[in-house]
Amino acid sequence: MASLSFIIPIIVVAFIVLQATIKILQEYERGVVFTLGRVSRKGAGPGLIFLIPGIQTLRKVDMRTLVADVPPQDVISRDNVSVNVNAVIYYRVIDAVRAMVQVENFKEATSQLAQTTLRSVLGKHDLDEMLQERDQLNKDIQKILDEQTEAWGIKVANVEIKRVDVDGSMIRAIARQAEAERERRAKVILAEGELQAAAKLREAAAVLSAEPQSMQLRYLNTLQEIASDKTNTIVFPFSPEDIGKMLGKS
Template sequence: MFSILIPLAAFAIIILAQIIKVLKEYERGVIFTLGKVGRRAAGPGLVLLVPAVQQMRKVDMRTLVADVPPQDVISRDNVSVNVNAVIYYRVVDAVKAVVQVENYKEATSQLAQTTLRSVLGKHDLDEMLQERDQLNKDIQQILDEQTEAWGIKVANVEIKRVDVAESMIRAIARQAEAERERRAKVILAEGEQQAAAKLAEAAQVLSQQEGSMQLRYLNTLQEIAGDRTNTIVFPFGTEEVAKMLRGRT
């Protein structure tokens, strides 16, 4: 008697395991009935299946984190960089995630790699380093639009690291140094131009009044009279000398 009950009990346990399914709060079950799927996923909680007629696939509805492997990217200004990122996404429609794509995790990862190379390749290196927030938003928007048909919502994308070759770093440093020198020369030239303009205005004012230039000479002599450390050669215009000589005669 017992030899017959034991196999029956084992068979009953196997059947019950196929009939009774328990889904956690963050899980949903996509049930196929004779190969056809329903409009909505089952769960959470207790789910009953018909053996040999219905099969169920579990789908995790929590936010998933996918690390995008480092990608070799050629920027718009022909700089080779190595970039990696991380994406945060979740399944919002379990039926689409199972039916519309074979493996939504692998598909999302591959799409993220392609999108990362495509978007960053349209920008210069300076934009990659300085406008990272905007690039994150652009990549997230593209991924979200393309994965919508799979029942997936991309919540966030973060570019983690942008690595540049050592030789390129030295080239960028030389470029930055040259740019600083250029700006310094431009600022110096602008200062000289402004000084020349002010001197021209001052000369025009002095030329309008007779004797003003002589007063300016005397004022300058007074300022430097106290400096006795060096020999001071002070220029004196020939016109002023001629005026002084005419005054004596």
């Protein structure tokens, strides 16, 4: 029993030392080894990593593409419309050492930067642009984030604006504005049609005035069209003698 009580502590100590000495990194992980506080091995792994207990420490970094949901942000658009916007960003670590050394918590830092960038970029655009030019806004935000996170060893691959929510009162105002715009366009189209018709009538009048006989024939043709409907009572503005003269001249 005495020997067993002596062996068990040795086994426990050996297990603790072994656990501190050997680390296993997965295929998608890389490790940064610090020796007495200084980086001694960059991008170690995957597989077995051997450390000197008490002297060396290992920090693991996930090299896969990470997905971060940007919490909803209140944004005031350039045309003073209050909207609530949220997005999602896709990024990955390309330099494990910089991600560990240059920033305290690269995940939190990237999330906070995405929130401020989202508000800053969208605040420079009108509501219509937020709704209609979402692809371009995604690219603008992605470019800004990628440039600022490069110093942290992070590559922002994509940004997607998921939702742009507008207050209910603003939705009604936008609907009224859209209806007014449709009415304005309808009136413009009608006015353009009347303008074109007036131009054609002016051309026709010029042709008829050049040939008096054409005017008389047009008058008779109009009378014939009216006479085809027996329910109408026709009042001739000319006397029969005048009509006879016109027929004689034609």
